Amino acid sequence: MVLAPDLMLGLTIGDFLIVRRAVSLYNENRRDHRGDQWTMVDGFYANTGGFVLDDRMKIGVKDILLLVRQGFIALQSSYAEVIRDKSKADSLSKFITCAQALWLVAQCIARGIEHLPISTLELGTDGYVFITCAIYGFNWHKPKDVKTPISIPLLHGKSYRDAESMLKTLHYTRSGQGTRWEKPSLEDTFSYSFTGLACAVYDAWHCIAWNNYFPTQTKQLLWRITAVMSATPFFIYAFTMFILGRIEFANSRLAGIGFAILGSFPAVAGVLLYIFARGYLFIEMFLVLRRMPAGILTR
Numbered sequence: 001m002v003l004a005p006d007l008m009l010g011l012t013i014g015d016f017l018i019v020r021r022a023v024s025l026y027n028e029n030r031r032d033h034r035g036d037q038w039t040m041v042d043g044f045y046a047n048t049g050g051f052v053l054d055d056r057m058k059i060g061v062k063d064i065l066l067l068v069r070q071g072f073i074a075l076q077s078s079y080a081e082v083i084r085d086k087s088k089a090d091s092l093s094k095f096i097t098c099a100q101a102l103w104l105v106a107q108c109i110a111r112g113i114e115h116l117p118i119s120t121l122e123l124g125t126d127g128y129v130f131i132t133c134a135i136y137g138f139n140w141h142k143p144k145d146v147k148t149p150i151s152i153p154l155l156h157g158k159s160y161r162d163a164e165s166m167l168k169t170l171h172y173t174r175s176g177q178g179t180r181w182e183k184p185s186l187e188d189t190f191s192y193s194f195t196g197l198a199c200a201v202y203d204a205w206h207c208i209a210w211n212n213y214f215p216t217q218t219k220q221l222l223w224r225i226t227a228v229m230s231a232t233p234f235f236i237y238a239f240t241m242f243i244l245g246r247i248e249f250a251n252s253r254l255a256g257i258g259f260a261i262l263g264s265f266p267a268v269a270g271v272l273l274y275i276f277a278r279g280y281l282f283i284e285m286f287l288v289l290r291r292m293p294a295g296i297l298t299r
Helices: 005-029 040-047 061-069 080-086 091-113 120-138 160-174 186-211 217-244 252-290
Strands: 051-053 057-059 150-152
Touching (some): 005 120, 061 160
């Protein structure tokens, strides 16, 4: 989280989009049935292994939907109230946490209005605050530290062994064994692009210190270069996924090889570029404190 908060944000956004899509799919299949529609609370809970089949095996939203279609279990109503009651965090505590973190941002804005200098450490910390609030926002409906799972019983006359065998067969197929590679859908492409853009915006945040005070012109130049470099890998990633999504492969084996070859080089280059840029920015935020303008201590 400290060295790569943007990656944590990317994972959080990815989980949010997966849960939202799964909940939407589940509700479409239970539209004509009685009971409350599933919410994001149910989706997050299922995505973290909160539901178990017959007190034995953890199942997700897609597993539950498949079991319903195959007649192993009944359609489930929302468990949101039960899950919220078990959660160790509520909306009020999350709001207070975000409000306390945003207080530092308010102080920096006030210093900027009064034309007082702001250190790179303060600006960097503001970036962490925005990342934290964004993560809280995407995880707002995610239950915290729920230890007790909710068991979904099998319908009368249904065998757990048959249900387990069916799900294992599905997971084997999902892993890519004997299946044809498919291009990313428009929704997947949007998800990748949105996640990459959100991460790039955070890394570009360091450019706010473009004309900030630095002990030497060399350090200022290095800061500018690495601030731009840190945001570049995500654009490389998004561009690579865009290109791969439009390449036609003759078969699944060729698709796997082509995807690995064409995707590996940009991935390796982006990772190395990101590690260097983020490492320098993180260290320089502290080193620059050795020599700061006198107004930095004015309140």
